[in-house]
Amino acid sequence: MKILKEEDELYDLEEEEEWFENPGGIPGVVLSRLPNFLLIPAQDKVEELSGTSGALMKTLSKLFEDVRNASPHYLEAQKYLNLLQEELDPSDDTKEFGKMMKGLNKIVEDVFPNTRLLATANLSDANKSIKPIFEIKMSNNVNTPIENQGTGVIRSAVFAMLRYRTMRETAGNIAPLIIGFEEPEIYLHPNAAHQLRDTIYELANTSSNQIICTTHSPFMIDLSRKSNQVLNHFIGEEIVQQYGSTEYRIEKITSNPFNITDAFKALQGEDRTYVKMLLKMDDYMAKIFFAERVLIVEGDTEDIVIREAISRMPQEVRKDILHNWHVVKARGKASIISLAKYLRSMGIHPYVIHDKDEGTAGAEVFNEPIKEVVGEERRVMLENCIEDVLGYPAPSSDKPYRAHKYLNSNWGNSWDEVTGDWKTIMEELFFTSFNLISEEVAEEGVEKQKTHRKGIAIAKKEFLAVKPVEHNH
Numbered sequence: 001m002k003i004l005k006e007e008d009e010l011y012d013l014e015e016e017e018e019w020f021e022n023p024g025g026i027p028g029v030v031l032s033r034l035p036n037f038l039l040i041p042a043q044d045k046v047e048e049l050s051g052t053s054g055a056l057m058k059t060l061s062k063l064f065e066d067v068r069n070a071s072p073h074y075l076e077a078q079k080y081l082n083l084l085q086e087e088l089d090p091s092d093d094t095k096e097f098g099k100m101m102k103g104l105n106k107i108v109e110d111v112f113p114n115t116r117l118l119a120t121a122n123l124s125d126a127n128k129s130i131k132p133i134f135e136i137k138m139s140n141n142v143n144t145p146i147e148n149q150g151t152g153v154i155r156s157a158v159f160a161m162l163r164y165r166t167m168r169e170t171a172g173n174i175a176p177l178i179i180g181f182e183e184p185e186i187y188l189h190p191n192a193a194h195q196l197r198d199t200i201y202e203l204a205n206t207s208s209n210q211i212i213c214t215t216h217s218p219f220m221i222d223l224s225r226k227s228n229q230v231l232n233h234f235i236g237e238e239i240v241q242q243y244g245s246t247e248y249r250i251e252k253i254t255s256n257p258f259n260i261t262d263a264f265k266a267l268q269g270e271d272r273t274y275v276k277m278l279l280k281m282d283d284y285m286a287k288i289f290f291a292e293r294v295l296i297v298e299g300d301t302e303d304i305v306i307r308e309a310i311s312r313m314p315q316e317v318r319k320d321i322l323h324n325w326h327v328v329k330a331r332g333k334a335s336i337i338s339l340a341k342y343l344r345s346m347g348i349h350p351y352v353i354h355d356k357d358e359g360t361a362g363a364e365v366f367n368e369p370i371k372e373v374v375g376e377e378r379r380v381m382l383e384n385c386i387e388d389v390l391g392y393p394a395p396s397s398d399k400p401y402r403a404h405k406y407l408n409s410n411w412g413n414s415w416d417e418v419t420g421d422w423k424t425i426m427e428e429l430f431f432t433s434f435n436l437i438s439e440e441v442a443e444e445g446v447e448k449q450k451t452h453r454k455g456i457a458i459a460k461k462e463f464l465a466v467k468p469v470e471h472n473h
Contacts, residue, residue: 035176035177035178035210036062036176036177036178037177037178037179037180038058038059038062038162038177038178038179038180039180039182040155040158040159040179040180040181040182040184041182042182042183042186042214056157056158056161059158059161059162059165060161062165062177063161063164063165066165068130074130077130081123081124081129082123082124084121084123085121085122085123085124088121088123090118090119090120097121101117101119104117105117155184155187155188159184159196159199159200162179162199162203162209163199163202163203165177176208176209176210177208177209177210178209178210178212179203179209179210179211179212180212180213181200181211181212181213181214181215182214183214183215183216183217184196184197184200184213184215184220185197185215185216185217185219185220190219193217193219193220194219196220197219197220197221197222200213200220201222201229204228204229216290218284218285218286218287218289218290219286221286221289222286223259223285223286229259230257230259230260231257231258231259231289231346232255232256232257232258233255233256233257233258233289233290234253234254234255235253235254235256235292236251236252236253236254237251237252237254238250238251238252239252256347258289258346258347258348259346263344263345263346266345285328287326288326288328288343288348290326291324291325291326292324292325293324293325293326293350293351294325294326294328294343294348294350294351295325295326295327295328295350295351295352295353295429296328296330296336296339296340296343296350296351296352296353296374297327297328297329297330297352297353297354298329298330298331298332298333298336298353298354298355299329299330299331299332299400300329300399300400301386301399301400301403302329302353302386303327303329303400304400304403304404305386305390305403305407305422306327306353306426307327308404308407308408308411309418309422309423309426310322310426312411312412312413312414312415312417312418313415313426313433314415314437316433316436316437317415317430317433317434317436317437320432320433320436321430321433324433325430328350333354333355333357333363333366333370334366336352336354336366336370337366337369337370337373340352340370340373340374341373344373344374349374349378350374350378351374351378351379351380351429352370352374352378352379352380353379353380353382353425353429354366354367354370354379354380354381354382355381355382355384355385355386356381356382356383356384356385357384357385358384359384367381380425380428380429382425386403386422387399387403389420389421389422389425390403390406390407390420390422391410391420392406
C-alpha cells in the first residue's frame with residue numbers, strides 16, 4: 001500500500017478524461033434498485049384503499065408487474081414498442097408521424113414565425129408504456145363495485161393479494177417490497193384479526209418482504225413466533241424545561257425495543273421454552289407491551305381478588321390503574337421466576353404478589369428465588385396465603401369461586417366499605433394512583449385523608465428509588 005504525501009498528485013491533470021454515457025442518474029439507477037414501498041393505511045375513507053392511488057390498486061398493479069415481467073410476451077412487446085418508436089420519429093418525414101409534425105409546424109410558423117412544436121415519443125420503457133386499467137368488483141351473492149364494500153373486506157383483499165404475491169416468490173424473481181401496515185386489526189372480527197396476524201407473520205418470513213406494523217392490539221403480537229421480529233414500544237410524555245424566565249413544554253418520545261436486548265438473547269433453556277408455551281396459551285399476555293407497569297400474580301384467585309378490589313376503588317384511581325397496569329397470571333408459583341426473568345430480559349421490571357406458604361416445602365422453596373429475580377421492593381409476599389389475608393379458611397377446591405363469593409358477601413360496593421389487610425396492600429401497591437385522589441382531597445381542604453397510610457409512604461420511597469428504571473419502558 002502506498003501512503004500518499006501532501007505533495008503527491010491524486011490524479012494526472014494531463015491524463016485524457018474518459019466519459020461514460022449517462023446511465024440514468026439517481027432516479028434511473030439508485031431508486032430503481034431500492035425496494036418498493038406499499039402503505040396500507042388505517043383510514044375509514046374507502047378511497048384511501050380502493051381509489052386509483054389506494055392500497056388495493058397499488059397491490060394489484062404490483063401483482064400485474066410481477067406476472068408481466070415473467071412473461072416472454074412482455075419481451076416481445078418491448079421489441080415492437082421499439083419499432084413503434086422508430087415510426088414515431090418526428091424528424092423522419094418519410095413516416096406518417098413525421099409528416100404530421102411537419103404539417104403542424106408549418107401552420108404554427110405561419111401564425112408565429114420561428115416557433116415550432118416539438119413532440120417526441122418515448123416507448124423505451126414498457127413498464128411505463130403498458131399500464132393496466134382495472135375495473136374491480138367484489139361478489140357476495142351480488143356483484144358490487146369495490147367502493148360499496150366494507151373497509152375490512154377491502155383491506156382483507158389487499159392482504160390476500162400480498163399473500164399470493166409471496167406464494168409466487170418461489171416461481172421467479174420478485175422485487176423486494178417494504179409493506180407498512182397501520183393498525184391491521186381495525187374493522188375486523190377478532191377471529192379474522194387472528195388469521196390476519198398469521199398472514200402478516202407469513203409475509204415477514206420471506207426474503208422479498210419486510211414488514212413494518214403499528215398496532216394498538218395485543219392480539220397482533222405472537223411472541224412464540226421464530227421470525228426476526230423486533231417489538232418496539234414507543235411512549236410519548238410531556239417534559240418541562242426552563243430557559244431563563246421562559247418555560248417550555250416538550251413532547252419526548254421514548255423507544256424501547258423489547259426483544260433484542262443482550263439479556264433477552266442470553267435467555268436460553270427451560271425458562272425460555274416454558275414461558276413461550278405459556279405465551280402461546282394466553283394471547284392476553286401480549287398486553288404487557290401496552291402497559292407501563294406489570295403485576296405478576298400466582299393464579300386465578302389472586303387475579304379475581306385484585307379485579308374485585310379495583311372495581312370498588314374511586315373512579316379516578318380505577319381509571320389510572322386500568323390505563324397503566326396489566327395483571328398477569330403466572331399459573332403457578334414456580335413459573336413466576338421464569339416469567340419475571342423473561343420480562344426483565346426485555347427491559348420490563350414487574351411487580352409480584354405471591355403467598356409465603358410457610359411450612360409448605362414444595363412452595364416455600366420458591367420465595368427466595370422470586371426475591372432474587374424481582375427485588376424486595378417490587379415483591380408483596382402474603383402472610384401466609386391470600387385467604388389468610390382476606391380472613392377466611394383456605395378451601396381445598398374451587399378457590400377462585402369461593403373468593404368471589406366471599407368478597408361479594410363481605411365487601412360493600414365502595415372502597416370505603418372494603419376493610420382489612422388486603423386494602424392496605426392495594427393502597428401501598430397502587431400508591432401513585434391513590435395519590436391522585438389524595439391531592440384532590442388536599443386541594444379541597446378536606447380532612448378525610450390526613451394520613452394516607454404509613455405503608456404508602458414507605459412504598460413511595462422505595463418506588464422513587466427505582467423509578468428511572470421503570471420510566472424507561
